[in-house]
Amino acid sequence: xxxxxxxxxxxxxxxxxxxxxxxxxxxxxxxxxxxxxxxxxxxxxxxxxxxxxxxxxxxxxxxxxxxxxxxxxxxxxxxxxxxxxxxxxxxxxxxxxxxxxxxxxxxxxxxxxxxxxxxxxxxxxxxxxxxxxxxxxxxxxxxxxxxxxxxxxxxxxxxxxxxxxxxxxxxxxxxxxxxxxxxxxxxxxxxxxxxxxxxxxxxxxxxxxxxxxxxxxxxxxxxxxxxxxxxxxxxxxxxxxxx
Numbered sequence: 001x002x003x004x005x006x007x008x009x010x011x012x013x014x015x016x017x018x019x020x021x022x023x024x025x026x027x028x029x030x031x032x033x034x035x036x037x038x039x040x041x042x043x044x045x046x047x048x049x050x051x052x053x054x055x056x057x058x059x060x061x062x063x064x065x066x067x068x069x070x071x072x073x074x075x076x077x078x079x080x081x082x083x084x085x086x087x088x089x090x091x092x093x094x095x096x097x098x099x100x101x102x103x104x105x106x107x108x109x110x111x112x113x114x115x116x117x118x119x120x121x122x123x124x125x126x127x128x129x130x131x132x133x134x135x136x137x138x139x140x141x142x143x144x145x146x147x148x149x150x151x152x153x154x155x156x157x158x159x160x161x162x163x164x165x166x167x168x169x170x171x172x173x174x175x176x177x178x179x180x181x182x183x184x185x186x187x188x189x190x191x192x193x194x195x196x197x198x199x200x201x202x203x204x205x206x207x208x209x210x211x212x213x214x215x216x217x218x219x220x221x222x223x224x225x226x227x228x229x230x231x232x233x234x235x236x237x238x239x240x241x242x243x
Contacts, residue, residue, distance in 0.1 A: 047097040048208050051116050053141045054126035055134040056105030059160040062191035064100050067201050072192050079104045082116060089205050117148040122204055129159045132169040142182050154207050155184035163190040
């Protein structure tokens with residue numbers, strides 16, 4: 001079959017008879033379906049940015065990994081710059097998308113962090129209960145959050161590594177008092193043991209802007225945050241825990 005040039009094809013199409021749309025004039029009925037119907041509207045997925053702050057080695061990455069994949073990596077690797085992950089949480093009457101921003105704790109990356117705090121809905125400030133310096137430095141991290149976001153942000157203070165509470169340098173009472181002083185939320189966790197990780201994120205999800213009266217589906221005991229340290233594991237190693 002000979003090829004037809006594009007111009008000739010256009011001429012053929014122009015000369016071809018065209019189908020006429022059914023007319024409703026003169027009392028006739030149209031076969032065209034009525035498109036003006038009540039189509040269910042799908043609400044846009046609410047997205048919230050959570051930024052994780054704290055000194056190097058306190059367990060920010062491990063907490064996110066435990067929440068995302070329910071795993072723990074004993075091999076410590078410092079975060080370089082900023083990492084990003086997201087996860088959908090299903091509420092009782094809606095679904096939200098949590099955007100998790102994992103920041104580096106090293107001083108050389110501090111200049112990058114304010115820009116990530118700026119448009120966040122939640123700031124999770126983490127310290128290591130076995131490292132008092134990391135606890136004292138939370139004041140500076142919270143100050144950075146207030147500088148960028150004022151009071152228009154949810155702040156959660158987290159004492160991590162309760163699985164090695166026998167090396168504790170910061171008591172539960174100190175952490176709780178610090179949270180009251182800074183007017184922020186507080187919880188202790190263990191990324192290694194998985195202790196209170198789900199509870200942390202579920203609690204945060206209920207206090208997101210516009211979510212104050214929404215409950216999470218699932219076990220109700222995950223909403224109840226208990227400020228008690230997890231029992232120490234049966235065995236300890238002499239090496240520093242990187243959870």
